[in-house]
Amino acid sequence: MATRVVVDPVTRIEGHLRVEAILDDKNVIGDAISSGTMWRGIEVILQGRDPRDAWAFCQRICGVCTTVHALASVRAVENALGITVPKNAEIIRNIMELTQYVQDHVIHFYHLHALDWVDVVSALKADPAATAALAQKVSPHWPTATTGYFSDVAATVKKFVESGQLGIFQNAYWGHPAYKLPPEANLMAVAHYLEALKWQKEIIKIHTVFGGKNPHPHYLVGGAASAINLNGDNAINVERLEFVHDLIKGAQQIVEGLYLPDLLAIASFYPEWTTYGGGLGNYMAYGDIPQNGVNDPAHFRFPRGVILNKNLAEVLPLDPTDTQQIQEEVAHSWYKYPNGTQGLHPSEGVTEVNYTGPNLPTRNWMKTTATRLSRRRVGKVTRWRLVHCRGC
Amino acid sequence: MEPSERWLTTYDVLQKHGVDRRSFLKFCTQTAAAMGLSAALVPKIVDAMETKPRIPVLWLHGLECTCCSESFIRSAHPIAQDIVLNLISLDYDDTLQAAAGFQVEEIRRKIMKDYKGQYLLAVEGNAPTNDGGVYCTVGGQTFLSILEETAADAKAIVAWGSCASNGCVQAAKPNPTGAKPVRKLITNKPIINVPGCPPIADVMTGVLAYVLTFDALPELDRQGRPKMFYSQRLHDKCYRRAFFDAGQFVEAWDDEGARKGWCLYKMGCRGPTTYNSCSTVCWNGGTGWPVKSGNPCIGCAEDNFWDNGPFSQRLANVIVPGIDATPDKIGEALLVASGVGLAAHLTSVVARKQMNKSNPQEPDQPAGKE
Numbered sequence: 001m002a003t004r005v006v007v008d009p010v011t012r013i014e015g016h017l018r019v020e021a022i023l024d025d026k027n028v029i030g031d032a033i034s035s036g037t038m039w040r041g042i043e044v045i046l047q048g049r050d051p052r053d054a055w056a057f058c059q060r061i062c063g064v065c066t067t068v069h070a071l072a073s074v075r076a077v078e079n080a081l082g083i084t085v086p087k088n089a090e091i092i093r094n095i096m097e098l099t100q101y102v103q104d105h106v107i108h109f110y111h112l113h114a115l116d117w118v119d120v121v122s123a124l125k126a127d128p129a130a131t132a133a134l135a136q137k138v139s140p141h142w143p144t145a146t147t148g149y150f151s152d153v154a155a156t157v158k159k160f161v162e163s164g165q166l167g168i169f170q171n172a173y174w175g176h177p178a179y180k181l182p183p184e185a186n187l188m189a190v191a192h193y194l195e196a197l198k199w200q201k202e203i204i205k206i207h208t209v210f211g212g213k214n215p216h217p218h219y220l221v222g223g224a225a226s227a228i229n230l231n232g233d234n235a236i237n238v239e240r241l242e243f244v245h246d247l248i249k250g251a252q253q254i255v256e257g258l259y260l261p262d263l264l265a266i267a268s269f270y271p272e273w274t275t276y277g278g279g280l281g282n283y284m285a286y287g288d289i290p291q292n293g294v295n296d297p298a299h300f301r302f303p304r305g306v307i308l309n310k311n312l313a314e315v316l317p318l319d320p321t322d323t324q325q326i327q328e329e330v331a332h333s334w335y336k337y338p339n340g341t342q343g344l345h346p347s348e349g350v351t352e353v354n355y356t357g358p359n360l361p362t363r364n365w366m367k368t369t370a371t372r373l374s375r376r377r378v379g380k381v382t383r384w385r386l387v388h389c390r391g392c
Numbered sequence: 393m394e395p396s397e398r399w400l401t402t403y404d405v406l407q408k409h410g411v412d413r414r415s416f417l418k419f420c421t422q423t424a425a426a427m428g429l430s431a432a433l434v435p436k437i438v439d440a441m442e443t444k445p446r447i448p449v450l451w452l453h454g455l456e457c458t459c460c461s462e463s464f465i466r467s468a469h470p471i472a473q474d475i476v477l478n479l480i481s482l483d484y485d486d487t488l489q490a491a492a493g494f495q496v497e498e499i500r501r502k503i504m505k506d507y508k509g510q511y512l513l514a515v516e517g518n519a520p521t522n523d524g525g526v527y528c529t530v531g532g533q534t535f536l537s538i539l540e541e542t543a544a545d546a547k548a549i550v551a552w553g554s555c556a557s558n559g560c561v562q563a564a565k566p567n568p569t570g571a572k573p574v575r576k577l578i579t580n581k582p583i584i585n586v587p588g589c590p591p592i593a594d595v596m597t598g599v600l601a602y603v604l605t606f607d608a609l610p611e612l613d614r615q616g617r618p619k620m621f622y623s624q625r626l627h628d629k630c631y632r633r634a635f636f637d638a639g640q641f642v643e644a645w646d647d648e649g650a651r652k653g654w655c656l657y658k659m660g661c662r663g664p665t666t667y668n669s670c671s672t673v674c675w676n677g678g679t680g681w682p683v684k685s686g687n688p689c690i691g692c693a694e695d696n697f698w699d700n701g702p703f704s705q706r707l708a709n710v711i712v713p714g715i716d717a718t719p720d721k722i723g724e725a726l727l728v729a730s731g732v733g734l735a736a737h738l739t740s741v742v743a744r745k746q747m748n749k750s751n752p753q754e755p756d757q758p759a760g761k762e
Contacts, residue, residue: 008493009486009492011496012490012492015458016528037528042562045566060457063456163404170483171495171496171498197465201468201593201676205676212675212680212685213681215590222645225645225685227645229652232653234632
């Protein structure tokens with residue numbers, strides 16, 4: 001008999017998400033429904049505003065991936081007005097965006113996703129010396145892989161768990177057999193969770209240098225407001241650039257010395273997970289990090305393109321301004337379009353609420369997006385896949 | 393067993409975290425400094441942390457973008473932030489907690505029952521009130537009802553950020569979801585408003601440290617904001633103030649004034665009407681704040697700042713909307729009117745300064761009213 005499992009709220013994400021899974025009698029998921037359960041109406045609120053302010057409104061779509069919506073917004077306005085930004089502004093924006101990529105990947109891995117793979121309570125059983133040996137093997141370039149360091153972290157975890165007040169760690173599935181890591185790997189990951197928590201507040205200082213604050217640094221239609229004056233004391237000068245340089249070096253150390261080795265080490269205990277997911281086999285990336293302006297995707301550091309039906313041999317071109325290539329649909333969402341359920345290009349987009357109650361098939365505050373009339377996946381996996389295919 | 397008997401003091405917890413007494417005392421001293429207290433009060437903080445119980449915190453998320461949570465984990469305070477997180481008992485926070493689904497709702501209900509009248513409710517975001525609150529649901533329940541239910545037995549409420557304090561972006565015109573800040577929905581509980589989009593990390597931890605240390609709400613202004621962080625305009629402590637006084641302004645984004653770091657008032661800076669700690673505490677471990685990076689303040693800690701644009705236009709050009717009979721509208725109009733009055737005043741100060749260069753030390757009059 002089928003079982004319905006509801007996870008609402010889905011935690012360790014930004015926003016509000018509900019997932020329902022229908023399991024068959026062998027506990028295999030046959031169908032799943034995900035629903036965004038929040039709507040704020042920013043598309044509606046933006047109408048009639050000064051386009052120079054739009055970035056600030058759009059930025060508030062997400063405070064975890066802060067910056068990217070603001071950047072997309074200033075680019076949209078510049079595209080509409082035919083503005084080309086100065087080279088220095090392009091470089092500053094690229095640095096800010098890449099800062100966001102790196103910080104966000106590390107946070108997502110350690111602080112958002114890791115607790116699905118790492119059993120915090122199991123770390124109590126770890127032998128600090130064996131953990132140090134493991135860490136030296138996994139991340140030989142990371143300096144704190146010593147017995148003393150892991151003994152301290154183990155003592156911290158032990159005292160914390162024994163206090164009986166688990167705070168954000170309470171009521172989880174600790175000890176469940178689906179957790180596959182040996183105690184030493186769990187202790188190593190918990191230690192690095194704390195390391196990464198300390199580090200993430202450093203890297204984003206790059207946003208503070210150029211945009212004044214983080215989360216939600218400031219942007220400017222037409223360029224970047226942070227003036228450069230190498231002979232001045234009150235603008236971007238050598239001191240500020242060296243500060244940024246140092247933060248970038250720190251980011252390289254943590255990504256290459258800690259994050260990637262940990263990711264590979266933890267993934268090696270969950271090989272079956274590489275066979276799950278993948279979506280419908282259609283992938284799309286706009287590409288980014290322009291070297292010659294946003295209108296020249298051939299010179300993006302992350303390539304643009306579309307892959308359909310898992311055909312990695314062919315990367316199709318993508319024109320985001322083509323109203324047939326990118327569309328949003330509302331057939332399963334609480335919105336209505338003037339002309340039925342035909343998808344619309346974002347430039348023609350309509351956001352008109354049509355709440356019909358919590359029954360399927362319509363139960364979502366998110367629209368559905370399509371590329372070349374196919375459902376597709378976006379994000380970091382897609383970005384990587386395109387880099388791989390394009391041989392960049 | 394009474395809840396208070398099984399509570400651990402902050403010092404107990406720090407000991408359990410392996411923090412020695414020397415580090416503990418150092419932490420207390422730094423906390424005192426962060427709260428602007430004199431060294432004479434350090435023993436009081438030590439005493440409070442040793443004897444006062446940890447407060448369970450339920451941190452709810454309504455219509456928001458999670459920038460407040462992200463800001464919170466950027467706290468640069470001297471003791472490691474994982475310890476700061478555990479100075480309180482953060483029992484519910486759907487951004488960071490390991491559990492999901494019914495397990496987390498179970499935790500919320502358990503804390504509400506076991507610590508009735510004792511827990512602190514932290515609210516990030518606000519509640520949509522239109523159409524029965526369908527625009528935000530958690531666990532199949534409207535956020536509005538969750539907020540009302542969880543507030544009922546809370547000791548006090550901390551309204552994080554401009555969403556919970558003032559309404560913020562989703563409450564900007566035409567406010568399609570009927571988003572309302574906490575103070576308009578919950579009227580029978582003490583509320584600390586900590587506005588900003590987001591608030592500064594160290595302001596957030598500073599507010600919690602105050603509540604924890606003194607077992608009392610910090611002194612609040614008439615808008616419910618802690619005076620220790622919101623009693624001055626950014627303009628009052630702005631490091632570019634000297635350029636304002638001298639009449640030296642950035643006039644274009646790429647002019648000489650921009651390169652020399654002159655005053656951004658003419659580029660729309662809201663520093664003269666924004667009450668916050670950006671120009672004193674600064675952002676991200678003291679690295680800077682918008683003005684230091686050459687970006688004008690957009691006034692994100694002020695009520696209704698989204699409808700007070702364009703951000704790039706200076707305040708003198710703000711159009712005063714018509715006044716109608718609702719108290720909200722009148723308050724709004726007063727706010728805008730004071731902005732206009734202020735702009736006129738600022739212009740006259742500058743004009744006077746420029747005419748009177750021989751007397752650059754002339755003290756400013758307090759400009760405008762709060």
